[in-house]
Amino acid sequence: MTRFWIAVTLSCLSAWGHAADALHLYNWNNYIAPQTIKRFEEYCKCKVIQDFYAGMDEMQAKLTARGPVYDVLVPSDFVLPELIRKGYLQALDRKQVRHFANFSPTYLGRPFDPSNRYSVPYSYTTTVIGYNETKLAELGIQVDSWAVVFEPQKLEPLKGKVSVLDDSREVFSAALHYLGYPANSDDERHWREAQRLIQRAKPYWAGFDSYNYANRLANGKVWLALGYSNDFFLADQQTGQEGARIRAILPKEGASWAMDSMVILKDAPRPDLAYKFINFMLDGRNSAELTNLVGAGNPNRAALPYIAPELQRNVVIFPDKSASGKLEAMMPLDARTRRLMATLWAEVVSR
Known part of the structure; x- marks a missing residue:
């Protein structure tokens, strides 16, 4: 989740863990x-x-x-x-x-x-799509599906303006949902198909970012992001006084919770x-x-x-009954699937 406020982190204290009170x-x-x-x-x-x-x-x-x-x-x-x-x-x-x-x-x-x-x-939190309402409206792009994150035809006018979490589980979960598979799937074929989808979309993305993406969305450096619901709320708070709005949408294919x-x-x-x-x-x-x-x-x-x-x-x-039906709680993956995800993700980020 993205840092908006400056917090003092005294991680360099030599007596970490022993400071009084x-x-x-x-x-x-x-x-x-x-x-x-x-x-x-x-x-x-x-x-x-x-x-x-x-x-x-x-x-x-x-x-x-x-x-x-x-x-x-x-x-x-x-x-x-x-x-x-x-x-x-x-x-x-x-x-x-x-x-x-x-x-x-x-x-x-x-x-x-x-x-x-x-x-x-x-x-x-929910992991959803956040976007600059003005920019996407100017481009005539409807945001209701993970297609705007994964499909080259949708991504072409957004090239270099899309940010994706630097988180293997979250990105694979979004890809699996878009493909119609459970985010907690243990089927290797589903994971490999999701990897191909991610690799095909990656050239259009600005990059993987879990720290600054909402800040960049707020200041217009990116126009659309795969991220956390509360980060998009905070991004909108930053831009609200200037008239721009950051919206968040739960994709129709479903998302993780x-x-x-x-x-x-x-x-x-x-x-x-x-x-x-x-x-x-x-x-x-x-x-x-x-x-x-x-x-x-x-x-x-x-x-x-x-x-x-x-x-x-x-x-x-606060997902209502209809929205809750589209959300899937992420469960612990078995050891074999965790190793597979780690391998597939390493291939994604290295290319």
């Missing part, structure tokens, strides 16, 4: 409002030191390399089983976590952590602050800022009274 948060880029961080610091009388990732591949690589020690991590649900298996997470003391009753059963007891032993829902959760690392230096942060974010007013200021979908029922009505009506942020 400091919570170390490893989160998606731009997935919490600075105002929320400031109020938590005032509440807990501590400092929040943030580090950011743009995707699950990057996050897992850093944990595997045993880099800086964090207290709280906000991973997507489909990687939870791997984090649990590798022993990165500590089981939650449910007596220290309040407000579980705020969540609809829809967001609890999911296959990734059936008893919520390790995870607490944070928010959710992912819920992110708060977890506590097994070697967290300040688990006491981690629990304070989790409880703070479960408060309805604080949780509502994830939607009002960041544009993320919200699983917290206590937040709904404080969320702007127009955002609750936005089906990209």
